[in-house]
Amino acid sequence: MYDKYIKRKIPDQSLEVSRIRLFSRFQSRTSSLLIRLLFGFLMVIVLLVSFNYLSFTFFQSNIRNEIISYNEQNIRFTSERYEEHFQLVQKQMYALYFNEDVDQLQKSTGNARFQLLDRVKLEIIKVVGNPLIYVDNAIIVFKEGSLTLSRTGTNDRVSLFEKFYASRDYPDYFWQRQFKESYTSKLFPKSYFYEHAFFQSGDAISKGLFIPYVLKHWQNDDFYLVAMLDANKLFNAFHRSVNSNFVIFDNQGLSLFSTSELANQAGIPKLPADRSYVLHDNTYYFYQIGQNSGYTYLNIIPGANISEQVSRLNLTLIILLVLALIVSVVISVLFSVRFNRPVKQMVSSLHSSSGKDVLFKSNIREFELIGQKLDDMLQTNARIQSDLVQKNIQLVSYGYLNKLKKIYNGSRGSVDMISMQEYRFIVYEITYKDRFWEEMKEEPGPLTYCIYEFINHSLLGLFPTSLTFQVESRQMLSVINEIDDARMDAYIAELLQVLSHDADYYFFTISISPPYPQRSDFTEAYEQTIKLLQERKLKENTQVVRQSAGRQAVHLLTPAQEQQFDSNLSAGNTHELLHLLDRHLALMERKCATVLQYQEFVIDIIQKVRKTFHALRIDERAIEPVIAGLSTGQSFYSGRHYRRFFSQLLVAACEEIRKHQKNGDPIIDFVLDYVQKCYAQDITLDIVAEHLHITGGYLSTYFKDKTGEYFVDYINGVRIGEAQRMLLETDLRIQDVAVLSGYQNINSFNRMFKKFTGMSPREFRKEKLQEDGA
Numbered sequence: 001m002y003d004k005y006i007k008r009k010i011p012d013q014s015l016e017v018s019r020i021r022l023f024s025r026f027q028s029r030t031s032s033l034l035i036r037l038l039f040g041f042l043m044v045i046v047l048l049v050s051f052n053y054l055s056f057t058f059f060q061s062n063i064r065n066e067i068i069s070y071n072e073q074n075i076r077f078t079s080e081r082y083e084e085h086f087q088l089v090q091k092q093m094y095a096l097y098f099n100e101d102v103d104q105l106q107k108s109t110g111n112a113r114f115q116l117l118d119r120v121k122l123e124i125i126k127v128v129g130n131p132l133i134y135v136d137n138a139i140i141v142f143k144e145g146s147l148t149l150s151r152t153g154t155n156d157r158v159s160l161f162e163k164f165y166a167s168r169d170y171p172d173y174f175w176q177r178q179f180k181e182s183y184t185s186k187l188f189p190k191s192y193f194y195e196h197a198f199f200q201s202g203d204a205i206s207k208g209l210f211i212p213y214v215l216k217h218w219q220n221d222d223f224y225l226v227a228m229l230d231a232n233k234l235f236n237a238f239h240r241s242v243n244s245n246f247v248i249f250d251n252q253g254l255s256l257f258s259t260s261e262l263a264n265q266a267g268i269p270k271l272p273a274d275r276s277y278v279l280h281d282n283t284y285y286f287y288q289i290g291q292n293s294g295y296t297y298l299n300i301i302p303g304a305n306i307s308e309q310v311s312r313l314n315l316t317l318i319i320l321l322v323l324a325l326i327v328s329v330v331i332s333v334l335f336s337v338r339f340n341r342p343v344k345q346m347v348s349s350l351h352s353s354s355g356k357d358v359l360f361k362s363n364i365r366e367f368e369l370i371g372q373k374l375d376d377m378l379q380t381n382a383r384i385q386s387d388l389v390q391k392n393i394q395l396v397s398y399g400y401l402n403k404l405k406k407i408y409n410g411s412r413g414s415v416d417m418i419s420m421q422e423y424r425f426i427v428y429e430i431t432y433k434d435r436f437w438e439e440m441k442e443e444p445g446p447l448t449y450c451i452y453e454f455i456n457h458s459l460l461g462l463f464p465t466s467l468t469f470q471v472e473s474r475q476m477l478s479v480i481n482e483i484d485d486a487r488m489d490a491y492i493a494e495l496l497q498v499l500s501h502d503a504d505y506y507f508f509t510i511s512i513s514p515p516y517p518q519r520s521d522f523t524e525a526y527e528q529t530i531k532l533l534q535e536r537k538l539k540e541n542t543q544v545v546r547q548s549a550g551r552q553a554v555h556l557l558t559p560a561q562e563q564q565f566d567s568n569l570s571a572g573n574t575h576e577l578l579h580l581l582d583r584h585l586a587l588m589e590r591k592c593a594t595v596l597q598y599q600e601f602v603i604d605i606i607q608k609v610r611k612t613f614h615a616l617r618i619d620e621r622a623i624e625p626v627i628a629g630l631s632t633g634q635s636f637y638s639g640r641h642y643r644r645f646f647s648q649l650l651v652a653a654c655e656e657i658r659k660h661q662k663n664g665d666p667i668i669d670f671v672l673d674y675v676q677k678c679y680a681q682d683i684t685l686d687i688v689a690e691h692l693h694i695t696g697g698y699l700s701t702y703f704k705d706k707t708g709e710y711f712v713d714y715i716n717g718v719r720i721g722e723a724q725r726m727l728l729e730t731d732l733r734i735q736d737v738a739v740l741s742g743y744q745n746i747n748s749f750n751r752m753f754k755k756f757t758g759m760s761p762r763e764f765r766k767e768k769l770q771e772d773g774a
Contacts, residue, residue: 041332049325071286071299072276074241079288079297081238082248086213086293089135090185092127093215093225096138099123106144106222114708117154125151134233136210137165139226143179165228166204167191170212178214179221187250187295188212190231190257208232211257231257245300251293260300271296425513425529426478428455431637433540436505444506445473452476458495462487477526483515492544499542507637508542509533534596538589540638556604557584560724560757560764567721569612569650572658577650581605582643589639598642602630605646609653615708622656623649667692667699668706679718680742685711719743720756727765734761 096102101119108116120140128135128151139150139160146157155164161172169191190211194204211234213227235257239246245260269280277286286299430451432444440447448470456468459478468478480488492510499508511532516525532545557565561580568576588597606627613620626648636642671688688711689699703711723741726732732740738749738761753761 042329045325045328045332048328049321053321068277068284071241071243071284071301075276075286075288075297075299078239078241078246078299079290079295082234082295082297083290083292085134085234085238086187086290089133089213089227089229090215092133092135093138093213093227096123096127096140097215097217097225102140102223105142105149110710111708117149120149121151121153124149134230134237136208136228136230139165139228140223141175141178141226142223144222163196165193165207166196167193175226178216178224181216182218183214183216184218185213185215187229187256187293188214189255193228235259241299243299243301247298247300249296249298251295253296256295268298271298421481421518422483422515423479423481423518423525424483424515425511425526426480427511427529427533428476428478429509429511429533430474430476430506431509432506433504433637440505448474454498455495458498459491462491488512496542496544503541507540509536509545510542511535511545514547534594534599536595537592538595538598538637538639556601558757558767559759560768562608563717563721563756564724565608566612567717569609569653569657570616572654574651574654577654578647581646581650585639585643585646598636602642602645606649609649612657613653616657616660618656618660623652626652665706667694667702671699671703671711675715675718679715679722680740683715683742715742716752717756720753723749723753723761724757724764727761728768737761 099120101116101123105113105116105120124138124140127133128138137150137152139148141148141157148155148157148160150160152164157175158172161167161170161175169189188211190209193207193210195207196204209231211229211231213229214224215227216224235246246258247255247260248257250256267281269278269285271278271285271287273289276288277284279285282302284301286301288297289295290297430444430448436444452468452470455476455478459466459468459480463480463482463484465482466478466480468476471477492512495510511529513525513529513532532548535545535548536543561584565577565580568580584601588601593601609623610620613623626645629645629648630636636645670692674688674691675683685696685700689696692699700711703709703714707714709717719741723737726737726740727734730737734749735746738744738746741749743749743752750760753759753764757764759767
């Protein structure tokens with residue numbers, strides 16, 4: 001019995017042992033890093049899939065509402081942008097409407113009106129030149145004379161709107177009728193505008209799709225403004241929806257702009273004011289009424305589009321969910337295996353070393369490698385720290401430049417740390433002479449850097465907390481926080497002594513600002529110091545400017561000299577012009593004029609040449625290369641440079657004028673020649689017209705159109721010019737000069753002379769004699 005029991009028990013014990021071993025093996029495997037990582041990732045995947053599935057089911061039920069909300073927000077955004085832009089255009093146009101020059105146009109005549117038209121044209125170009133205002137052109141339509149003014153110049157109203165801005169919807173009588181309408185501003189429906197070719201066989205050129213915007217004022221019906229809004233640019237800028245069925249209605253329900261054939265007014269349902277969309281005939285109408293204009297902005301979306309979007313989104317979400325599940329499982333397995341393999345190898349190597357726990361020491365290869373990498377990282381970090389310390393001065397320099405030029409770099413503290421105490425500026429501007437460019441044959445960059453190093457080293461010796469850096473290619477700036485005039489004088493004296501050794505190659509203009517308090521505006525103080533550079537005298541030596549001497553009288557031409565200059569320029573007399581300017585430059589040199597005054601004088605002469613070219617209808621391309629030479633202003637550091645510039649300018653200008661005169665108008669040539677020869681005699685318009693066998697009225701209009709000057713004004717100009725010459729070059733009495741100039745009445749002569757020169761003949765002769773004596 002016992003033996004049977006033992007035999008029966010032994011198999012049972014073996015089975016139990018097998019079960020225990022199987023459980024232990026399973027437990028050891030499930031406790032491995034690989035299994036735990038894999039289970040962990042799978043749990044995360046299950047949670048994410050569950051979350052995504054719940055999100056998908058929730059989102060699926062709300063997708064249509066979200067699409068509707070998106071379209072509501074979109075039409076609201078579009079209407080707000082359009083409203084803001086209409087207000088912006090209205091402000092810009094009213095600023096132009098009430099421009100003083102525009103108002104004066106109605107009252108001016110002659111040359112004054114011509115100049116006003118030119119200035120108003122420049123204002124129009126400035127306004128429509130802004131690419132963000134989306135205005136193709138701004139047109140001033142005058143009631144009197146049917147004149148229009150736009151960025152292209154003046155045109156007859158009929159010519160402009162029937163040729164250059166022609167439209168089937170807006171012919172000339174439409175624009176003429178607007179003078180009788182009683183609104184102040186009004187948008188009109190879009191229309192295609194064309195420019196017709198000069199020849200009848202040519203095709204019309206499309207100007208674009210524009211929305212006319214007319215602005216008037218109830219107190220002044222002499223003119224109104226038309227802004228041609230670019231409809232397509234406005235739509236592309238402000239309409240953000242993927243749907244392109246967009247319409248704008250005005251207060252009367254008139255369609256101002258439409259991009260869709262669905263916008264048939266008869267098919268649009270009633271749009272309640274208390275809602276933002278209407279569903280009608282399976283079509284969604286999303287609309288918004290402008291708060292300022294009252295216009296209705298409407299997006300039309302067929303219901304099929306929204307259903308299609310919902311289905312497409314559902315399919316996309318399902319595909320993304322399946323792909324995310326597959327990719328997540330694959331990545332989890334791969335990542336677990338790749339992460340487990342090196343760890344398993346490390347554990348295997350540890351168990352195989354000695355059968356005991358291994359203490360990780362520094363002589364282990366992996367830790368040695370890690371130690372080496374850490375050592376390399378520390379050494380690299382030390383080098384970086386050392387490099388940062390060395391370049392800290394450059395970082396501070398960049399901080400000063402940012403603050404001087406008001407550049408925000410994202411860190412308020414870095415700007416506030418600069419100059420928390422009293423400070424002063426020193427600006428150095430270097431000018432290289434002709435000898436440097438002739439002998440060195442290279443760019444002055446390396447030499448400028450050497451000079452910068454010397455200035456910085458010298459200044460740090462006296463002002464240890466100072467900072468010097470280069471702000472432009474030929475300008476350096478020093479910031480000093482220690483206000484000590486004695487040390488400053490010593491530094492300037494030492495610097496001038498060193499710079500004098502290379503005076504044949506370059507010179508400096510040094511401007512020193514007064515001390516500024518800590519709260520003084522940094523940029524304004526810098527700009528004031530920069531302005532001091534223009535106070536230097538036109539001499540070839542280093543100069544120090546500490547304060548502004550105040551604006552002296554600008555050395556421009558007197559009225560008499562202007563008349564003489566204009567007469568000789570119109571006649572192309574190069575020699576007389578150069579002689580006049582040479583005398584004036586000599587006077588400026590004797591009076592020690594500043595660089596700024598020379599620059600103003602150059603600008604004045606260029607304007608006179610351009611004005612003459614414009615009056616004679618001569619292309620300015622002949623003088624543009626000479627004027628472009630002003631951009632290399634660093635070479636204009638003495639009177640001879642300005643004389644050379646004027647010589648090149650006037651030679652080119654007079655050559656072009658003489659060439660124009662050779663190909664000139666026979667009638668104008670005869671009139672000019674007759675007046676030059678007979679100015680001392682009695683000359684009338686009818687007398688000259690009789691020689692030409694034309695009427696006096698026709699000659700008056702023809703002369704004004706071709707020369708831009710009235711016939712009487714031209715005669716008086718020639719006579720007064722000759723009178724000036726006789727007053728300066730002869731000892732004749734004023735009464736005799738008047739008779740020889742063509743004036744039999746001394747009172748008429750005195751009155752006309754003062755009108756042209758601003759002074760009496762006696763005062764003119766006395767002033768010129770005093771200038772020559774000086």
